[in-house]
Amino acid sequence: MASTAASHDxxxxxxxxxxxxxxxxxxxxxxxxxxxRTLKPNGSVNMHHSGLSSGxxxxxxxxxxxxxxxISSARKQIRAQQKHRMFxxxxxxxxxxxxxxxxxxxxxxxxxVLFWIGLAIMVMTTMLRNIKDTxxxxxxxxxxxxxxxxxxxxxxxGAMVLSTGLSIPLQKFFRQSNGIFRWSRLGxxxxxxxxxxxxxxxxxxxxxxxxxWTAQVFFTLHTLVILMKxxxxxxxxxxxxxxxxxxxxxxxxxxxSTAAAVRYxxxxxxxxxxxxxxxxxxxxxxxxxxxxxxxxxxxxxTSPLGQVTYPxxxxxxxxxxxxxxxxxxxxxxYPRTEKTQWAExxxxxxxxxxxxxxxxxxxEEFIVPVLNESxxxxxxxxxxxxxxxxxxxxxxxxxxxxxxxxxxxFLVIFEYVLGAFAEITCFADRHFYSDWWNSCDWLEFxxxxxxxxxxxxxxxxxxxxxxxxxxxxxxxxxxxxxxLLHELVMGCITKKLRGYGFVAMMLQMPIVAIQRTSLxxxxxxxxxxxxxxxxxxxxxxMCALYVLV
Numbered sequence: 001m002a003s004t005a006a007s008h009d010x011x012x013x014x015x016x017x018x019x020x021x022x023x024x025x026x027x028x029x030x031x032x033x034x035x036x037r038t039l040k041p042n043g044s045v046n047m048h049h050s051g052l053s054s055g056x057x058x059x060x061x062x063x064x065x066x067x068x069x070x071i072s073s074a075r076k077q078i079r080a081q082q083k084h085r086m087f088x089x090x091x092x093x094x095x096x097x098x099x100x101x102x103x104x105x106x107x108x109x110x111x112x113v114l115f116w117i118g119l120a121i122m123v124m125t126t127m128l129r130n131i132k133d134t135x136x137x138x139x140x141x142x143x144x145x146x147x148x149x150x151x152x153x154x155x156x157x158g159a160m161v162l163s164t165g166l167s168i169p170l171q172k173f174f175r176q177s178n179g180i181f182r183w184s185r186l187g188x189x190x191x192x193x194x195x196x197x198x199x200x201x202x203x204x205x206x207x208x209x210x211x212x213w214t215a216q217v218f219f220t221l222h223t224l225v226i227l228m229k230x231x232x233x234x235x236x237x238x239x240x241x242x243x244x245x246x247x248x249x250x251x252x253x254x255x256x257s258t259a260a261a262v263r264y265x266x267x268x269x270x271x272x273x274x275x276x277x278x279x280x281x282x283x284x285x286x287x288x289x290x291x292x293x294x295x296x297x298x299x300x301x302t303s304p305l306g307q308v309t310y311p312x313x314x315x316x317x318x319x320x321x322x323x324x325x326x327x328x329x330x331x332x333x334y335p336r337t338e339k340t341q342w343a344e345x346x347x348x349x350x351x352x353x354x355x356x357x358x359x360x361x362x363x364e365e366f367i368v369p370v371l372n373e374s375x376x377x378x379x380x381x382x383x384x385x386x387x388x389x390x391x392x393x394x395x396x397x398x399x400x401x402x403x404x405x406x407x408x409x410f411l412v413i414f415e416y417v418l419g420a421f422a423e424i425t426c427f428a429d430r431h432f433y434s435d436w437w438n439s440c441d442w443l444e445f446x447x448x449x450x451x452x453x454x455x456x457x458x459x460x461x462x463x464x465x466x467x468x469x470x471x472x473x474x475x476x477x478x479x480x481x482x483x484l485l486h487e488l489v490m491g492c493i494t495k496k497l498r499g500y501g502f503v504a505m506m507l508q509m510p511i512v513a514i515q516r517t518s519l520x521x522x523x524x525x526x527x528x529x530x531x532x533x534x535x536x537x538x539x540x541x542m543c544a545l546y547v548l549v
Contacts, residue, residue, distance in 0.1 A: 119358055126361065138365070156219065160202050172311075175244070182241070214360065235464075243301055303331065326418040326421045326425075328455065329460075340426055349420055370401075377390050378548060399537065418432045433448060433449060439528065440515065442512055480506070487502040
């Protein structure tokens with residue numbers, strides 16, 4: 001009877017509908033199941049358990065061998081995969097959004113594409129409005145404005161660059177001179193006088209030829225770039241000539257100076273570290289100090305890559321290569337890429353002309369008409385309140401155009417122009433800017449917005465003055481020279497010397513001091529918002545003041 005009842009129960013169980021067995025997708029699970037012989041030949045899971053097992057997991061003892069632990073883990077994974085819901089489920093995890101400050105997501109290239117699409121929409125709507133009003137797509141013809149003074153600009157720019165070639169024979173003369181014209185005596189003042197005369201000539205050149213503002217802006221900016229290049233070339237090679245003279249003099253150590261060598265600080269070297277190292281060397285004995293001094297001087301005369309040694313670099317080809325490289329700080333040698341990527345060069349060159357076109361359209365369509373209209377309205381006003389209202393309205397109408405101008409100037413200079421010259425010269429270091437858009441104060445912005453100029457000022461202004469004056473005085477001097485250069489650019493563009501740009505630049509120092517206080521420091525979002533507001537508002541105010549006042 002018992003056997004008959006068991007047989008009857010078995011037949012009833014065979015007619016029960018069961019869910020279709022699912023083949024696990026994990027190969028490690030399949031392997032464990034095949035070893036356990038719970039996997040059928042067709043790949044489905046054998047759900048029939050032996051009479052000795054209830055089908056549920058039995059806790060393993062703590063000293064179970066690894067093989068049994070693997071089998072137990074495989075069983076748990078199989079049961080987890082077999083628990084399918086009939087309605088689709090959604091997996092939820094503890095995650096943050098892409099724009100959350102805690103997010104590590106950094107790829108926002110789509111917004112860069114959106115920026116260019118927005119500019120294209122702006123140009124198209126401007127053309128449609130102008131066709132409706134004047135019958136022409138643009139109020140002015142950008143081609144005529146961009147091609148104005150082309151031949152004069154090309155010839156003058158070439159003559160300006162060629163005139164800096166006098167630095168090569170001057171450096172050779174200072175190096176070979178054993179009298180008063182060595183670099184440490186009259187060599188440095190002589191070259192400094194030459195730089196001042198050179199700057200005065202080429203800054204006044206566009207005024208004498210009465211160029212358009214587009215040609216004058218390009219020529220003035222390029223003049224300042226070449227000035228900084230020439231200064232870095234002259235003063236670094238002058239430093240190397242003095243170093244070579246000291247190394248040669250150490251062949252007779254009895255009459256030579258054994259003062260510790262002082263090198264130009266690199267972008268990552270603190271000057272205080274150099275001073276501390278020099279003080280430690282004084283405690284060494286004379287023989288070791290003399291050997292170390294020779295090594296320091298010889299190290300200074302060799303390029304960072306070890307392929308060029310001074311004075312092998314005093315050649316025309318080396319100077320031409322340096323002029324074309326996208327850097328303002330001269331070095332004996334630079335890291336290079338294997339070859340020029342011509343497709344990338346073509347793309348960047350095309351982008352340069354596209355940005356210049358957009359800059360011209362934005363200026364002539366959204367800035368110049370506003371300034372002309374405001375100038376006419378100010379002519380008949382006598383009350384300061386009415387004049388203030390006109391200025392306020394003008395500034396508000398210039399906010400968006402100058403934000404576009406600012407971003408386009410950044411792109412055309414630091415991404416496309418410098419990138420194109422980096423491709424031409426195979427210049428490997430393309431770190432021309434950092435994430436300045438996240439700046440929390442003006443000092444941080446000055447370091448990250450224009451890295452080539454920052455390196456120049458740190459090396460040839462701050463670093464050169466630091467051994468003689470305090471840290472605060474060196475910082476003030478650096479800001480002073482930067483403010484003077486910005487005022488010079490604004491004066492050349494507007495043909496007015498008002499000092500607004502100089503005052504605005506110098507006001508950055510007390511603003512930075514306030515932002516570094518305990519009440520404001522650390523509030524990154526607040527400081528970044530203040531930075532962007534002051535940047536956009538400051539550009540519009542500067543333009544309105546220089547043109548209308």
